[in-house]
Amino acid sequence: MIPRVPMSADQDKIISVHELKFVYDGSVRALAGINLDVRRGDYLAIVGGNGSGKTTLAKNMNGLLRPTSGSVAVNGVSTSEQTVAELAKVIGYAFQNPDHQLFCSSVAEEVRFGPLNLGYPEAEVAKKTELSIEAMGLSSVKDLPPFSLTLGERRRVSIASVMAMDPQVFILDEPTTGLDARETDDLMDSIDRLNIDGHTVVLITHDMKLVAKHAKRVVVMSEGRIVLDSDPGGVFADLELLLRSKLVPPPVAQLAHRLSSLGVPREVLSPEELVFHLMSGRGARK
Amino acid sequence: MTGFIDLYTEAGTFLHRTDPRVKIVAVATLSLLALIMSNLVNLLVLAAVMVVLILFGRASFKKTMLAFSYVFRVMALIVVLWPLFNPGGTPVLFDLWPIKITEPGILAGIATAVRIFCLAAAWYLLMFTTSQRDLVRGLVKMGLRFDFGLSLAMSLRFLPTFSAIVESIKEAQRARGLELDKGNFRKRAKDYVAVLVPTVITALKMADTLSLALQSRAYGARADRTYVRELKMRAGDYVALFIAVAVFAIPATVKYIFSVPL
Amino acid sequence: MASVSMESQTPQNPMGATPAKFVSPRTVALYAVLTALTTAVTMTLAIPLPTRGYFNIGDAMVFFSAFTFGWRAGMICGGIGSAAADLLLGFGFFAPITLVAKGSEGLVAGLLGPAYRGTTRMKILGIWAGGSCMVTTYFVGEWILFGFGNAALELPLNVGQVLFGGLIGLALSQAISRYRNQRPKTT
Numbered sequence: 215m216i217p218r219v220p221m222s223a224d225q226d227k228i229i230s231v232h233e234l235k236f237v238y239d240g241s242v243r244a245l246a247g248i249n250l251d252v253r254r255g256d257y258l259a260i261v262g263g264n265g266s267g268k269t270t271l272a273k274n275m276n277g278l279l280r281p282t283s284g285s286v287a288v289n290g291v292s293t294s295e296q297t298v299a300e301l302a303k304v305i306g307y308a309f310q311n312p313d314h315q316l317f318c319s320s321v322a323e324e325v326r327f328g329p330l331n332l333g334y335p336e337a338e339v340a341k342k343t344e345l346s347i348e349a350m351g352l353s354s355v356k357d358l359p360p361f362s363l364t365l366g367e368r369r370r371v372s373i374a375s376v377m378a379m380d381p382q383v384f385i386l387d388e389p390t391t392g393l394d395a396r397e398t399d400d401l402m403d404s405i406d407r408l409n410i411d412g413h414t415v416v417l418i419t420h421d422m423k424l425v426a427k428h429a430k431r432v433v434v435m436s437e438g439r440i441v442l443d444s445d446p447g448g449v450f451a452d453l454e455l456l457l458r459s460k461l462v463p464p465p466v467a468q469l470a471h472r473l474s475s476l477g478v479p480r481e482v483l484s485p486e487e488l489v490f491h492l493m494s495g496r497g498a499r500k
Numbered sequence: 501m502t503g504f505i506d507l508y509t510e511a512g513t514f515l516h517r518t519d520p521r522v523k524i525v526a527v528a529t530l531s532l533l534a535l536i537m538s539n540l541v542n543l544l545v546l547a548a549v550m551v552v553l554i555l556f557g558r559a560s561f562k563k564t565m566l567a568f569s570y571v572f573r574v575m576a577l578i579v580v581l582w583p584l585f586n587p588g589g590t591p592v593l594f595d596l597w598p599i600k601i602t603e604p605g606i607l608a609g610i611a612t613a614v615r616i617f618c619l620a621a622a623w624y625l626l627m628f629t630t631s632q633r634d635l636v637r638g639l640v641k642m643g644l645r646f647d648f649g650l651s652l653a654m655s656l657r658f659l660p661t662f663s664a665i666v667e668s669i670k671e672a673q674r675a676r677g678l679e680l681d682k683g684n685f686r687k688r689a690k691d692y693v694a695v696l697v698p699t700v701i702t703a704l705k706m707a708d709t710l711s712l713a714l715q716s717r718a719y720g721a722r723a724d725r726t727y728v729r730e731l732k733m734r735a736g737d738y739v740a741l742f743i744a745v746a747v748f749a750i751p752a753t754v755k756y757i758f759s760v761p762l
Numbered sequence: 763m764a765s766v767s768m769e770s771q772t773p774q775n776p777m778g779a780t781p782a783k784f785v786s787p788r789t790v791a792l793y794a795v796l797t798a799l800t801t802a803v804t805m806t807l808a809i810p811l812p813t814r815g816y817f818n819i820g821d822a823m824v825f826f827s828a829f830t831f832g833w834r835a836g837m838i839c840g841g842i843g844s845a846a847a848d849l850l851l852g853f854g855f856f857a858p859i860t861l862v863a864k865g866s867e868g869l870v871a872g873l874l875g876p877a878y879r880g881t882t883r884m885k886i887l888g889i890w891a892g893g894s895c896m897v898t899t900y901f902v903g904e905w906i907l908f909g910f911g912n913a914a915l916e917l918p919l920n921v922g923q924v925l926f927g928g929l930i931g932l933a934l935s936q937a938i939s940r941y942r943n944q945r946p947k948t949t
Contacts, residue, residue, distance in 0.1 A: 278671050299677045307675040314665075314672040317697035319940050327694070331677030361701065361941050375676060507850065531855075570852045574908065581911035612909060616855060619907075623854030647784035652842065654794035655801070659846075662802035670806075681809065689929045692807065692819055696930065697937045699803070700826065703795050704938075710791035720784040 227251045228383060228414055229275055229305075233284035236270055236438075244270040246438040247284070252383070252416065257409045259417045259425045259446075262435035263460025268418045269310075271435070272385050275416070277301040289382075303332055306381035310388040312372035316360040321352055321371050324360050328379040342378045350374040350404055366397035370404070383414040390421060402428055423464040426450065426483045434459050447481030507567060507627040511558045515629040519737040520638030522744060523630055527622045529748035534618035536755055537762045540607055543614040550621035559628035567627075571620040575613035582609030632656045634731075641731050647720070654710070662703065669698045793839055796827045800843025805851055817919065820844050821927025822934060824868045825875070825892065829885055829935040833872030836892075841865025859903035867896040867924075875935075885935070889928035897921055 229252040236245035244267050252258055252275075260268045273279040274286050277298045286293045288304055309315055318324040325346055329339045347356050350370040355363060360371050369389060376384065386405065390398045406428060409415045417429060425432055425446055432449045434442040436459040442449060449456065450467035470482035470491075478491045510516075515523075530550075537543050554564065582605065589604035630638075633653065640649035670680070673694050680691050733741075755762050784790075804820030824844065828836025844864035845857040853860075871892030875885045897920045904913035 273671070276675055278675060297679070298674045299679050302675060302677045309668070309672040309675070311668075311672075313702055314669045314698050315676060317694050317701075317937065319937065327678075328676040331679070359940065379677060567852045567854065571855070574912075577912060578908050581915075582909045585909060585911035609909075612907075616907060619855035623849065623857065627849060627854065645784075647790055648793075648838075651790045651794045652797070654790070655797035655843070656846075658794060658798040659801055662798045663806055666802050666806045685926065686929075689926060689933065692822065692930050693933045693937065695807070696803070696822065696826075696934050697941075700799065700934065700938055701941055703799050704792075707788075707791045707795040710795065711786075711788045714787035714791060719787050719790070 226254050228254045228256075228289060230287050231271070231274070231284070232287075234271070234274060234281050234286060235283045236267075236274060236279060237282045238270075244438055245274070248438075248440055250433060250440060250443070252414060254382070254414055255409070255412060257406075257415045257417070257428065257430040259419060259429035259432045260435060261418075261420055261422065261425055261432060261449075261459075261461055263420060266435040266459065267438040268435055269387060270438075272307065272387060272416065272418055275383075275385060276305040276307045278307075299331065302328070302379055302381070304381055305383045305385060306376035306379055307385045308369075308373050308376045308387065308389065310391060312365070312368040313361075315372050315375065316368060319359050320357050321360055321363075321374075322347065322356045324371055325375045325378045328375050332379055339378075342380055346374040346377040349377060349407070351400075364397075366393050366401065369393070369401060373401075373404070377408075381413075383416060384408055385416045385418070387418045388420075389417070390419070390424060398424075420461060422450075422456070422461055422467075426464045426467065434461070436460070446483055450483065451480040453480075506632060507559070507563055507624065508631050509557075509559045509563065509628060510631075511629075513556055513558055513629065514736070515553065515557045515625070517736075518629075518740050519731060519733055520630050520634045521642055521731070521733075522737050522741045523626045524635075524638055524642065525741060526744035527626050529744050530622040530625075531619050533748045533751060534615050534622070536752060537615070538608075538611060539762055540611040540614065542762050543611055543618065546618050547614050547621070550618055550625065553625055554621060554628065557625060557629045559624070563628070564624075567624045568620065571617060575616055578613045578616065579606075579609045582606075582612055637729070637731055646725070650719075658706075662699075665702055666695070666699055669695050669702075672698075792831065793835065796823075796831065796835055796839035797843040797846070799823055800827065800839055801846045801850070804844055804847035808851070817923055818847075819923075819927050819930055820847060820864070821867065821893070821896070821924055822930035824864055825871050825885075825889060825928055825931025826934045826938070828868045828872030828892070829875040829880065829888065829931065830938060831872075832876060833869050836868025836872030837865045838868075840868030855907070859899060859907075863896045863899035863903070866899060867892040870895050882932070882936075885932050886928075889924070889932065893921075893924035893928060896924060 229250075231248050231250040234245055234248040235243075237243050248267075248271060250271075260271065262268050270279060274281060274293070275288070277293045277296060277300075280294055288296070288301060293301060316324055318327060322343060325343045326339055329342050334342070347353055350373055352367070352370055352374055355367060360368060363371065373384075373386065373389070384405075389401060389405065393401065402424065405415060405417070417424070419425065429446055432442070432444060432446050433440055434449060434455065441459060442452065442455055450463050450470075453463060453468070453471055456463050466482060466485050466488055467480075470478050470488055471480055473488075473492075474480055476492075478488065482488045482491065530546075534543070534546060537546065559567075583601045584599065584605075586605045586608060587600040587602050589602050592600060592602050593606070594601040626635075636649050636653040636656070639652070640646055644652075673691075674680075678691055678694055680695070681688065683691075751762055754760050800820055800823040803823045804818045808818040808820075820843070824836060824840030827839045841861045841864050845861040848854065848857045848860045869892075871885075871888040873888075874891055875888030878884050897917065900920050901913050901917055904916055
């Protein structure tokens with residue numbers, strides 16, 4: 215498990231969202247005033263039920279959507295002054311469905327597509343491609359067509375193709391949907407490594423187990439608003455809020471709640487922690 | 501550019517209640533009528549009738565404006581261009597080589613523009629007041645094979661889905677630095693391939709699933725399949741059909757048998 | 763699969779009823795999807811123009827359907843899909859002309875393109891011949907409806923659109939045939 219780092223205000227902001235409102239087609243209100251600072255090195259999970267505005271918020275961060283009102287700034291520059299392609303150099307966005315991004319006849323070609331679009335010189339493109347393929351564990355399949363791979367591998371290709379653009383921030387939209395437990399663990403390990411290497415990771419998900427295990431900071435969204443912004447422990451301490459936001463806390467957090475009368479703290483994140491609290495005698499009160 | 505996935509507006513007017521087959525026939529007869537008329541006054545009368553019918557159909561204002569926005573542009577273009585390319589007849593209003601403009605040229609241009617309006621209005625009358633489901637039902641009753649009708653109905657049903665997929669894929673590739681509609685001919689074509697390959701592959705996978713779904717619901721099991729909702733012509737529909745045919749047949753007789761210019 | 767079977771593969775019905783002589787469910791599904799795709803691509807990837815209204819890459823889908831699934835698919839899906847886009851975008855009176863223009867484009871491209879094992883040269887011939895059908899149909903149709911002036915203005919735009927769509931359709935059909943030879947392990 216990654217050690218939880220206390221948040222400090224002086225870490226510089228890489229994305230800052232101010233009073234962001236967003237309305238689709240002039241009538242469907244998706245975001246109703248969002249304030250959020252993503253700091254360099256954050257491992258942030260944006261959670262919320264379907265239709266809570268997670269993806270809309272993320273698309274506002276990389277310029278695919280422009281604020282109806284309010285502002286989004288990346289490295290201090292407003293997104294409305296930058297093209298999506300310019301923003302792609304800073305913010306890599308892997309879509310929920312990898313099949314929406316893959317079209318080349320080999321994995322290597324696919325990974326090359328992004329940096330070529332951004333106009334990097336050839337030698338650099340080759341280097342970035344090589345590195346990303348290796349980091350995502352795709353070296354053995356790099357000459358195969360992406361569509362011949364399994365879903366887990368295709369996800370890796372789509373993340374590698376974002377990584378090759380060398381962004382500072384990775385936005386990953388539901389990266390584990392449809393993967394089995396083993397594939398999920400492998401993929402999340404690679405994502406953890408991105409964060410350890412100094413990248414900022416924004417994980418969009420409604421899988422609270424992932425959040426408990428990997429994220430360092432959680433933003434809960436409901437009906438276009440941020441209803442909570444804290445470390446994972448703080449989120450799981452408020453069961454009511456999670457349920458109202460159409461989220462199910464992981465079993466271990468639910469168990470900790472049931473055991474709170476025994477003195478177990480409510481913000482338990484892992485079975486190990488729970489065992490620790492029960493064994494340490496704090497929960498031994500009869 | 502975005503259009504509407506469905507032009508139909510729900511309402512209970514007599515146009516909505518009329519059998520779709522009658523409306524399909526009416527589109528044909530009204531279009532033919534507009535094509536055989538060339539007198540400006542006659543065409544304006546027809547156009548006025550069309551406007552009244554469209555108002556009766558209670559289509560949403562936004563949809564009506566979208567449907568006719570291009571029509572109006574083409575009409576304006578015809579009014580300007582027609583006299584330039586057809587400088588026949590007298591009186592000549594303007595003559596400075598190579599440009600010559602005559603009064604009959606201008607009148608014919610306006611008449612053509614009004615004819616375009618009538619042709620468009622006939623189609624939109626059908627589209628505004630007939631649901632896609634009824635439209636397909638009508639076509640099947642008029643002799644379209646059931647399996648092709650089913651295919652057509654399914655494609656209309658999937659249109660919004662595919663429009664959303666195309667948009668989503670466009671976004672996904674833009675996030676990878678793709679800039680559509682920038683650069684030379686070759687580069688642009690290549691960029692569109694980056695959008696279309698994922699689109700087509702997603703669609704073909706959907707076709708596989710769809711075909712299994714059809715089989716699991718006993719598609720084609722019996723030739724004598726029954727329908728839940730049968731279209732039935734009522735008395736009012738026969739009256740409407742009679743009017744729709746007469747509206748073309750009478751002027752056509754007058755024009756071609758009695759040689760009266762219309 | 764170069765051509766789609768047009769006959770139903772439904773087994774004999776145990777109830778004794780005659781199975782319907784329908785096209786196979788694969789064909790129904792495929793044609794529905796190709797038609798919707800043609801309409802969606804024509805509508806969403808369109809560039810508005812001052813005179814004509816819109817420059818679109820719908821031709822790419824017509825050529826793709828014709829080259830990959832044969833002339834029937836090209837004609838039916840190309841014709842109906844494109845005509846539907848006209849109706850929904852506000853070009854209603856164009857729909858009958860489009861039906862003939864794009865239908866014949868798909869038909870001709872689908873007859874020529876896959877011939878002689880569908881070499882690139884045959885496909886280019888298909889684009890040329892099919893494209894000519896489309897351009898000619900629009901020219902004649904517009905001449906009758908709008909007069910010579912408008913039709914002449916449109917001609918170069920239609921030629922450009924066919925060349926652009928043909929190039930994309932060709933690349934697309936080659937990319938997809940690679941994909942179809944290499945089926946994915948999982949969906």
